[in-house]
Amino acid sequence: MVGYGPESKQKLKEYLPKWYESYRHNLAKSTQYSYGSDINLYLIPMLGEVPLNKLTPKMIDDMIAQLREKQLAENSVRYCQRILSSALSSAVKYGYIPINPAKNIMTRFHKNAGRKYDKHSVEQVQQLLAFVHGNVLESAVLLSVLFGLRLSEALGLRWRDVDLTHRQITLHGQLPCDLPHDTKIVAHLEPLKDRDEGETRTFPITEEALPIFLRLRQEQTDQRRLCKLSGVEYYDNDLVVCKPDGSPYLQKRISARFTGFMRSTGMPKIRFHDLRGTAGTNMYNLTGDFYAVSQILGHSVDDFAQQMGVNLNINTVTTRYVQVQEQRKLNVLTAYHRAVFATPQNGAAGNNSL
Structure with a gap:
């Protein structure tokens, strides 16, 4: 990738923990826990070996499909995608990559899927x-x-x-x-x-x-x-x-x-x-x-x-x-x-x- 330094070649398993440590002060304590948990449970195991400059929307779509196959709740799947997208947006701002691949995925979530809840009468x-x-x-x-x-x-x-x-x-x-x-x-x-x-x-x-x-x-x-x-x-x-x-x-x-x-x-x-x-x-x-x-x-x-x-x-x-x-x-x-x-x-x- 012309014009981008060595940071663009770091693997996600290296980038995500560093990004989380610098970003976590923006989050509530409970949100910090869920971000850290999803990074370690899902994002790093599934995409950790991929360099930042090699990550594609297709890879993220495949990850989402695998999470759904594991029968992870749809809200949780969407949450993983949002965390990854936030991390990659920071990478764009840092000048590590030109675009955020998580914003160009084919997967579509239902509108307000993350906000709906079950309720009892x-x-x-x-x-x-x-x-x-x-x-x-x-x-x-x-x-x-x-x-x-x-x-x-x-x-x-x-x-x-x-x-x-x-x-x-x-x-x-x-x-x-x-x-x-x-x-x-x-x-x-x-x-x-x-x-x-x-x-x-x-x-x-x-x-x-x-x-x-x-x-x-x-x-x-x-x-x-x-x-x-x-x-x-x-x-x-x-x-x-x-x-x-x-x-x-x-x-x-x-x-x-x-x-x-x-x-x-x-x-x-x-x-x-x-x-x-x-x-x-x-x-x-x-x-x-x-x-x-x-x-x-x-x-x-x-x-x-x-x-x-x-x-x-x-x-x-x-x-x-x-x-x-x-x-x-x-x-x-x-x-x-x-x-x-x-x-x-x-x-x-x-x-x-x-």
Whole structure:
């Protein structure tokens, strides 16, 4: 390749790790983990021996086809392509290669394929809560499917941020995704996604949800007392969702447990993250209050509109400054929670064998 230096001849297995180390500061912690994981699991094993200046769109198309043959989820396949395209765009800017071959591939992904999620109806949420009752997953599932918390937010919620007197939750941060497996003490939380350090997200606790928090707090108090009586050390992280000894759960572990749990219920397949989509969709369908739902979930109005397939026909700058009063959030959550708890919860209780 005339006009390009020796950097153009470096293999992808050499270039991608160096690019990742220089680029990762632009990413959220959870995104850093997924980028690094996909680079090491898929991109380097499949294309690592190819020099930058020899990589072609055909090779990338072939890689995508192989990932699909491995039955990797379509969203995950697309994510790999996006990571590679981002890395190669940097190579173009660095002057290593003239064009980005990942932008000239023949493969086409369905529009918004990476944004669609499965969701459960209100009736299916009722069934899910019946199955998960008493299960080690229960508290995390309740926070996600009733309030739309991300898993990292549910695992990072602290009792000091749950005001049962004024019935309000204030999210200050989320649990880091890269905690070591033997972590006992949570030293710090990460900022909420798409928010700067110190920014929070608030929403009210409904009359229907209040007994849940009272029960969870009492169970945790009892567990702390039992640990003390038995001589087992209790790690007081002040977490609403935690192991019996107070230490934090790992996100990957909860996600894997949830997948196995859903198989045991016989219910339609759904990922843990889809519980958040379930909450948002049901809130919107029951109330039509688009702006309140977007603020409860912590989405920008435009982003939530795209996910829901709604055409706002409203100026983007205007939507950015919409302020939703707490009363509107309470109305939305109350309508959803009343629908969920409208009938007795019948069904098989979970178990703690996971």
